[in-house]
Amino acid sequence: xxxxxxxxxxxxxxxxxxxxxxxxxxxxxxxxxxxxxxxxxxxxxxxxxxxxxxxxxxxxxxxxxxxxxxxxxxxxxxxxxxxxxxxxxxxxxxxxxxxxxxxxxxxxxxxxxxxxxxxxxxxxxxxxxxxxxxxxxxxxxxxxxxxxxxxxxxxxxxxxxxxxxxxxxxxxxxxxxxxxxxxxxxxxxxxxxxxxxxxxxxxxxxxxxxxxxxxxxxxxxxxxxxxxxxxxxxxxxxxxxxxxxxxxxxxxxxxxxxxxxxxxxxxxxxxxxxxxxxxxxxxxxxxxxxxxxxxxxxxxxxxxxxxxxxxxxxxxxxxxxxxxxxxxxxxxxxxxxxxxxxxxxxxxxxxxxxxxxxxxxxxxxxxxxxxxxxxxxxxxxxxxxxxxxxxxxxxxxxxxxxxxxxxxxxxxxxxxxxxxxxx
Amino acid sequence: xxxxxxxxxxxxxxxxxxxxxxxxxxxxxxxxxxxxxxxxxxxxxxxxxxxxxxxxxxxxxxxxxxxxxxxxxxxxxxxxxxxxxxxxxxxxxxxxxxxxxxxxxxxxxxxxxxxxxxxxxxxxxxxxxxxxxxxxxxxxxxxxxxxxxxxxxxxxxxxxxxxxxxxxxxxxxxxxxxxxxxxxxxxxxxxxxxxxxxxxxxxxxxxxxxxxxxxxxxxxxxxxxxxxxxxxxxxxxxxxxxxxxxxxxxxxxxxxxxxxxxxxxxxxxxxxxxxxxxxxxxxxxxxxxxxxxxxxxxxxxxxxxxxxxxxxxxxxxxxxxxxxxxxxxxxxxxxxxxxxxxxxxxxxxxxxxxxxxxxxxxxxxxxxxxxxxxxxxxxxxxxxxxxxxxxxxxxxxxxxxxxxxxxxxxxxxxxxxxxxxxxxxxxxxxxxxxxxxxxxxxxxxxxxxxxxxxxxxxxxxxxxxxxxxxxxxxxxxxxxxxxxxxxxxxxxxxxxxxxxxxxxxxxxxxxx
Numbered sequence: 001x002x003x004x005x006x007x008x009x010x011x012x013x014x015x016x017x018x019x020x021x022x023x024x025x026x027x028x029x030x031x032x033x034x035x036x037x038x039x040x041x042x043x044x045x046x047x048x049x050x051x052x053x054x055x056x057x058x059x060x061x062x063x064x065x066x067x068x069x070x071x072x073x074x075x076x077x078x079x080x081x082x083x084x085x086x087x088x089x090x091x092x093x094x095x096x097x098x099x100x101x102x103x104x105x106x107x108x109x110x111x112x113x114x115x116x117x118x119x120x121x122x123x124x125x126x127x128x129x130x131x132x133x134x135x136x137x138x139x140x141x142x143x144x145x146x147x148x149x150x151x152x153x154x155x156x157x158x159x160x161x162x163x164x165x166x167x168x169x170x171x172x173x174x175x176x177x178x179x180x181x182x183x184x185x186x187x188x189x190x191x192x193x194x195x196x197x198x199x200x201x202x203x204x205x206x207x208x209x210x211x212x213x214x215x216x217x218x219x220x221x222x223x224x225x226x227x228x229x230x231x232x233x234x235x236x237x238x239x240x241x242x243x244x245x246x247x248x249x250x251x252x253x254x255x256x257x258x259x260x261x262x263x264x265x266x267x268x269x270x271x272x273x274x275x276x277x278x279x280x281x282x283x284x285x286x287x288x289x290x291x292x293x294x295x296x297x298x299x300x301x302x303x304x305x306x307x308x309x310x311x312x313x314x315x316x317x318x319x320x321x322x323x324x325x326x327x328x329x330x331x332x333x334x335x336x337x338x339x340x341x342x343x344x345x346x347x348x349x350x351x352x353x354x355x356x357x358x359x360x361x362x363x364x365x366x367x368x369x370x371x372x373x374x375x376x377x378x379x380x381x382x383x384x385x386x387x388x389x390x391x392x393x394x395x396x397x398x399x400x401x402x403x404x405x406x407x408x409x410x411x412x413x414x415x416x417x418x419x420x421x422x423x
Numbered sequence: 424x425x426x427x428x429x430x431x432x433x434x435x436x437x438x439x440x441x442x443x444x445x446x447x448x449x450x451x452x453x454x455x456x457x458x459x460x461x462x463x464x465x466x467x468x469x470x471x472x473x474x475x476x477x478x479x480x481x482x483x484x485x486x487x488x489x490x491x492x493x494x495x496x497x498x499x500x501x502x503x504x505x506x507x508x509x510x511x512x513x514x515x516x517x518x519x520x521x522x523x524x525x526x527x528x529x530x531x532x533x534x535x536x537x538x539x540x541x542x543x544x545x546x547x548x549x550x551x552x553x554x555x556x557x558x559x560x561x562x563x564x565x566x567x568x569x570x571x572x573x574x575x576x577x578x579x580x581x582x583x584x585x586x587x588x589x590x591x592x593x594x595x596x597x598x599x600x601x602x603x604x605x606x607x608x609x610x611x612x613x614x615x616x617x618x619x620x621x622x623x624x625x626x627x628x629x630x631x632x633x634x635x636x637x638x639x640x641x642x643x644x645x646x647x648x649x650x651x652x653x654x655x656x657x658x659x660x661x662x663x664x665x666x667x668x669x670x671x672x673x674x675x676x677x678x679x680x681x682x683x684x685x686x687x688x689x690x691x692x693x694x695x696x697x698x699x700x701x702x703x704x705x706x707x708x709x710x711x712x713x714x715x716x717x718x719x720x721x722x723x724x725x726x727x728x729x730x731x732x733x734x735x736x737x738x739x740x741x742x743x744x745x746x747x748x749x750x751x752x753x754x755x756x757x758x759x760x761x762x763x764x765x766x767x768x769x770x771x772x773x774x775x776x777x778x779x780x781x782x783x784x785x786x787x788x789x790x791x792x793x794x795x796x797x798x799x800x801x802x803x804x805x806x807x808x809x810x811x812x813x814x815x816x817x818x819x820x821x822x823x824x825x826x827x828x829x830x831x832x833x834x835x836x837x838x839x840x841x842x843x844x845x846x847x848x849x850x851x852x853x854x855x856x857x858x859x860x861x862x863x864x865x866x867x868x869x870x871x872x873x874x875x876x877x878x879x880x881x882x883x884x885x886x887x888x889x890x891x892x893x894x895x896x897x898x899x900x901x902x903x904x905x906x907x908x909x910x911x912x913x914x915x916x917x918x919x920x921x922x923x924x925x926x927x928x929x930x931x932x933x934x935x
Contacts, residue, residue, distance in 0.1 A: 038782055043784070046511065059549065060483065070463055077471060085456055
């Protein structure tokens with residue numbers, strides 16, 4: 001249907017003469033993003049603002065999804081450069097709420113056959129900045145350390161390394177390798193080790209056969225989010241090569257961030273050759289409960305609410321399965337908050353924000369925990385290890401415990417989880 | 424190393440330092456991105472002229488006292504101040520025309536009090552109605568100020584523009600719903616205005632009625648910092664029937680019968696003209712397909728207690744049927760109202776004359792017009808836009824809507840929606856657009872209406888006719904402006920108010 005393709009304006013290259021000043025990388029970026037940016041700019045209906053977690057706590061509209069698009073229009077006009085804009089793009093958790101709330105996504109997406117893609121835009125501008133030599137100090141340091149250690153420096157000064165990446169599994173006697181492996185993200189592997197321990201023991205109880213990865217590196221997703229594309233790609237290539245060498249067909253993923261990386265970034269890198277099945281553990285567990293393989297029986301006397309992790313609820317549309325798991329656990333009083341209401345909630349832990357702006361992450365998680373406190377709960381359950389550190393921090397001030405859904409299920413299955421919850 | 428560019432603002436020496444002393448460095452923004460993004464509103468403007476509207480710096484105050492200090496500093500140095508709330512207005516109230524300081528009030532978004540006994544709440548003006556109603560819902564209450572920009576416009580902007588509400592026929596518009604507010608005058612003095620002096624009084628005859636004066640001034644008379652609002656019970660029921668007609672004239676007759684019916688839960692009616700239906704059918708994917716013989720539509724909406732809405736709805740259905748309306752069924756009625764009202768769908772693309780799709784901004788020109796004049800205004804407005812489109816292939820006529828403003832059918836918010844391909848908008852096309860806007864406003868005045876029911880009338884084009892519309896009232900505006908803003912710092916360049924200061928407006932120092 002040729003007539004539904006937008007025409008390309010004559011001035012596509014921007015004002016005359018400006019092309020000379022622009023680097024080829026900037027010119028390529030503008031060619032890719034100019035129409036998408038203009039679709040947001042021309043709408044001006046800033047419905048994204050009040051759901052954006054950063055905007056909600058800072059009230060600074062320079063750090064809103066619509067500003068991130070408008071800047072591209074201004075760059076095309078020769079009014080702004082990548083040096084002008086780079087720092088603003090730190091202020092995004094990559095949660096995706098703005099995309100869901102965008103009037104363009106709601107309707108015109110069907111027409112143009114694309115949706116508003118703020119998360120991709122932010123990643124793209126960060127990459128352009130990095131590739132233009134404009135670095136954010138925290139992001140740069142984080143990725144340098146990740147490069148050195150093959151894992152994210154989640155323990156601060158305590159080094160993380162290959163010889164410790166399986167320490168969380170101490171005493172569980174898990175095999176290495178096999179057709180199905182469990183991939184454990186850096187935060188869970190080194191910081192909140194109770195989560196992978198809970199997952200591993202539940203899966204074993206259910207009779208699911210799996211092993212640990214041969215030489216597991218960071219998934220590369222965080223580097224991609226912060227704009228370090230080459231590094232992200234190298235990590236992905238390592239992991240895929242490791243899977244192939246070990247005959248891995250299926251990867252179990254407990255972390256929503258990994259899930260996005262493996263189901264969106266890796267296919268984009270490797271195309272059709274990428275034939276590994278990615279399974280989100282919480283979805284698998286909901287299935288195992290439904291078919292009677294797992295039956296939680298130990299009552300857990302807590303009053304809870306569930307935090308929809310952004311990357312599950314907003315990015316991947318996964319919100320039913322975690323609730324099914326929770327509803328199967330006896331003893332819980334569940335004050336649920338609607339998943340659409342939760343579009344405007346976030347822990348603040350995503351997209352490299354806590355690396356560069358920890359104080360903003362703390363304000364966002366504080367605001368999230370205020371919502372939980374209003375429901376008069378004693379526990380907030382999350383399904384994302386990355387969210388749990390800042391949420392737990394904010395929970396302490398409000399006497400609300402933060403528990404991972406896998407830990408909670410394990411408890412109800414009578415499993416002594418062990419490991420550290422970081423508390 | 425971070426290399427974000429921070430440019431030195433063009434404000435006089437001492438201003439930046441004084442602002443930082445009052446607000447802290449974190450809340451004084453000088454970066455190019457901060458400034459460019461405060462020059463934007465949804466109203467179209469040639470992108471290549473964006474830089475003309477960029478402020479020198481932006482402040483994010485947290486209290487009325489901080490706003491007052493900023494205003495005092497600006498006064499002392501003769502630097503322009505531009506208040507910015509949601510920045511969703513269509514008449515450029517929040518756009519800096521002379522540089523200066525943008526005072527962005529979004530941080531002042533606190534719900535300060537909910538008075539359940541007297542059914543009021545008091546809020547900072549940086550809060551949106553959507554966020555406020557999330558809080559009020561817990562009490563079974565609603566603040567029913569409901570513009571198309573409901574999810575993102577802010578209470579303060581509603582005051583500064585004297586906003587129009589889609590359901591105003593039932594609940595009143597912003598001027599009726601705001602009981603009182605705190606205001607920083609152009610000199611920095613802080614006052615409270617309402618009906619009389621009481622914060623929560625809905626009707627007073629004490630003194631001049633200043634509340635109306637300080638609403639709809641587009642930021643030229645001060646900055647609202649706190650407002651006390653009237654609350655209603657959250658409606659139990661909504662009824663939004665859509666009816667089809669074979670032509671505009673029969674739809675036009677029907678809409679007024681609905682308005683005349685005197686149904687207490689009637690919250691408004693909307694008439695879609697033939698060009699609007701054609702456009703929606705052609706390009707709006709949210710439009711639910713209807714038979715080809717449907718050429719005009721009327722939608723009515725009722726809110727309230729369930730038993731009352733049910734009874735009122737029955738009467739509205741009877742009235743419409745008697746007027747020859749064909750009910751379109753529940754799916755279209757509920758779906759289309761939800762799409763247009765809750766999600767505010769507009770297609771955001773139009774077509775060139777050859778039928779090629781182009782990304783276009785939606786812009787609507789509005790006026791307040793009496794029901795009897797609607798057919799003539801409609802004909803003349805479409806003719807103006809047709810001529811414009813004939814000359815420049817960057818404009819597209821997206822049809823007209825007519826909304827009841829009151830519960831009696833006295834006048835209608837009349838709007839013509841025009842798609843504008845801003846990426847291609849050169850100076851010549853822009854000049855033609857400005858002239859067309861002036862012509863559109865002139866038609867409304869010739870037919871005894873007002874230039875704007877909703878947006879304000881201070882954009883290039885129609886603003887030229889404001890003295891004609893207001894007559895001697897405009898001279899009073901000039902006197903008031905001069906008296907309240909002796910240095911002319913508050914949002915200069917708007918509404919032709921430079922005239923208040925003599926033939927050549929006072930040049931602020933510092934060459935902004």
